[in-house]
Amino acid sequence: MDASTTARRLGRAAALVVAAALAVTACTSGGGGSGDGAAKSEPPRQDSQDINAKPLDQVKDGGEVRFPLYQWITQWNPFQVDGRYGDAVEIMRTLEPDLFTTDASGNFQPVTDYLQEAKVTSTSPQVITYKLNPKAKWSDGKPLSYLDFKADWEASNGKKDGYNIADSAGYELISAVEQGADPTEVKVTFSEPYADWQNLFRPLIPAAGIGTPEDFNQGWVEKIPITAGPLKVGTADKTAQTLSLVPDPAWWGTKPKADRITFRVMSQSATTQAFLNNEIDFATAGTATAYGQLKDSKDAVIRTASPWDEVHISFGQGGALADQKVRQALGRALDRSALIKIANNGVPVEFKPLGNHIIMPNQTGYQDNSGDWAKFDLGAAKKLLDEAGWKEAGSGQPRTKDGKQLELHWVVNDATPQAQLDLATAAAAMWLTAGVKVDLDKVPSNDFFTKYVDPGKFEIASWRNTDSFPLSNALANFRLPVGDNVFNNFSKLGTPEIDALLKKAAGTLDPAEAAKLYNQADAKIWELGHTVELYQRPTVVAARKGLANYGAFGLAGVDYSKVGWEK
Known part of the structure; x- marks a missing residue:
């Protein structure tokens, strides 16, 4: 849901099909207020980035750049x-x-x-x-x-x-x-x-x-x-949760600009104060609290761009959720627009409902395939639960079946910001109206992926997928598991039909024809009740003044060898 609960499929430097972008209005850096009055703007164009790009002759030789790391890498x-x-x-x-x-x-x-x-x-x-x-x-x-x-x-x-x-x-x-x-x-x-x-x-x-x-x-x-590569590991201190990269003297290319790039593990919520305390040089500003504190800092520059980045709610495949109608009911019982408003409060770029699991709204080929599956309809949700055999037990009470209550557990990263906790609490309240009780179970941030999401040991969970392109990466995200290998389909939900469509799309060299197949697969993913997409999340970050060649990258790749400080 936030930067501390992010699963990036293939890292930032990936690309989508080579085709013309859908142009949308650019977003300016900085400005805006906090709270409900924060000025909203359209996400930047697909081809935009905001990294204070500088030629190398305008970047100092030497110095240290300090970044947060949201999880120790094992x-x-x-x-x-x-x-x-x-x-x-x-x-x-x-x-x-x-x-x-x-x-x-x-x-x-x-x-x-x-x-x-x-x-x-x-x-x-x-x-x-x-x-x-x-x-x-x-x-x-x-x-x-x-x-x-x-x-x-x-x-x-x-x-x-x-x-x-x-x-x-x-x-x-x-x-x-x-x-x-x-x-x-x-x-x-x-x-x-x-x-x-x-x-x-x-x-x-x-x-x-x-x-x-x-x-x-x-x-x-x-x-x-x-x-x-241009850099090598200088130190990796697991006890101090600190990793540093330094120039590799054996590198045959252009010498990196910084003497040291340091990563320090901390929760997303901790980055704001760490930035203000001059402990790191970069912090996420994608929540109302963070943006409100960072936008007026004399050392901060707010940078924004529109990457492949989505926030969703995923369902597991066990227990009551083994029934597709139960999963579909959970989707119909959510008022996505209300949930998105909670997350968007105080952030200067508008979050819009996302209708596709594979293609972002600013990518060519995007279409909303959610149909009725993400359309708020409490009556339809209740009807699906009736058909699944879960009987109503009175207002505010969980439904029952074979003597068991319909109670599910949502695994929550304990570093999740308050706005995202508010979103989860609101979703749970919506589900209870339909007769589904959902408990929020907080787990340590370092365990969230390794012990719960990656092995698929959850009933409900939410995280961000970022940079899941080119589009063929969708196969790993939604394909049926093979034995113990879930690939990147942590829900473990899938069908042979979805697999076949995604594989055919990946082998289709015409981008327009490939997009049609990806959209057919996406419609089936919605029907499956695999994931409820919420919104595409623009990048909103704070960079320390003078930091060159780093910030909000959009669809572009990162080159750490060029990162440094302006002369």
Whole structure:
């Protein structure tokens, strides 16, 4: 629901289908008030970002930049099921080869420090030829080669026992990885077309680090054995919950600007005071309380952009929720507009209801597929519960069935800001009106994902998914689990029909045709009662004055090597 309860699917530097953006009015930085009187504006254009972009000759050499980290990172392998926490992926794309980044429009651009060229060299079958930068080397001295691509593919295609992978999408369609004309050339052949091939091998992980299931699953726990980026880990103090990145002297590209980038674990709500106390240089300002305190700080600049970022309520698949009609009833019993107003109170950018699980409103191809499933209708909700066999027990009382009360538990991160707790409390009150009692169970923030969300041990939970694009990433979010592997579908709810539509869409090279298939899948996800989408959340952050090349990125990728302080 807030920055402390965020599950980022593939980190910030990802992209959507290459197509023209839907233009909407830009939002200015700063200004506005707090409380109900906060001036609202439209989210920025798709291609906007607000990062105080400066050329490197205008950024000081040296110095420290201090960022919050919302959870201590244990698993650093981004291909492993527990390694997809967003800050981990984002940091790993600085420490390991990030072959492609994205520009402000969300379009993939090759990173020349690693790639001289990468393109489709055959369409039948689809073949991608990568030309590697010959200067690129791992920290163990070995050059990047086809062996690394091959190892990443074989570990992630779902065919090897013991590899607890996060997502096989794309990798399962590769039929061969070979050396090309020379050791700097890599040829990747697909058995079926795959539109989002540029999002594969991001970052590239060294073959030497994932050769066995043990290496893959445990070799990156609390350590990063091999790197190949502009920065490397300076210190990782679990006791102090502090991580620092420093320039790697072996880096062959442009030297990073800052001497040190430090991350300190704290709750989202703690970032406001930490910023005001000059302990960190960046803080979220996306709640009324945070924005109200930060907007007038003499050292703060409010920055906003419109990223792939959504807030939702997810349902589990056990107990009473195994019945689709119960899940559908929960959706019909919610007045989303009232809930959104609670979250939006005092924030200067308007939150609008979201009608799609896959495509954001400022992306080409968006349409509202929620139909009646997210339309507030208490009578319809009660009728669905009647049909599911849950009998009314009087006003304000939970329904009953076979002698049991209809009581569910909503797992809440104990670092959740008050506005989001108010939203959850309001939702629970709405559900009780329909005869469903929902208890809010607070759990420690460090346990929220690892013990509850990631293993799917919840009945109701809410978090933010960010940067879940390109659109093919939707497959991992909503596909049926395979054995114990839930991919990124923590609700564990799905159907073969949804899987088939998402897989077909991922193999459709025409963006318009692909969008049609994604929207068909999305309509089925709404009907399934998997997730009630609430709103797309704009980025609203406070950056310390003078911080260059960092802030609200929208759809663009982060380059930590350029982050520093203005001259």
